[in-house]
Amino acid sequence: MSLKSITDVMAREYRIPASRMYQMIQFYHQLLAEDLKIDGKVRLPHLGVLKTKERKAREGTNPATGKKVYIKERKAVGFRPAKDLLRFINDLEKEEKE
Incomplete structure (x- = not known):
């Protein structure tokens, strides 16, 4: 949507x-x-939790050129779904299969 x-x-x-x-x-x-x-954390009732995570600096590869590149340390956002959301989604999947 x-x-x-x-x-x-x-x-x-x-x-x-x-x-x-x-x-x-x-x-x-x-x-x-x-x-x-x-x-660093936001709770969304019945949906889940948004949480920041630290990503360590690392060496990566540019897929287009194959060259090694340095990737700096940064923050990323992760999402952990709430049990209510998972139950809702799984119930919908059961209905679709029937």
Whole structure:
């Protein structure tokens, strides 16, 4: 689902202009990103947890040229799904198979 489709669905549901809903979603994303940067962890109820992870510096290979490249230390974001989300997804998969 794209940001535009989410915006459109939510705008219709709450009967507000799509442009205003887009601003609200962007603000929500900004809050999540800032909290993730400060605390390193954001809980999204019933969905899961976003958490920063440290990636060590390492040597990699450029797949196009085969040359060795140095990759600097950095932070990455990981996602651990909530049990509610996993149960929901697995129940849907069971229904599709039947």
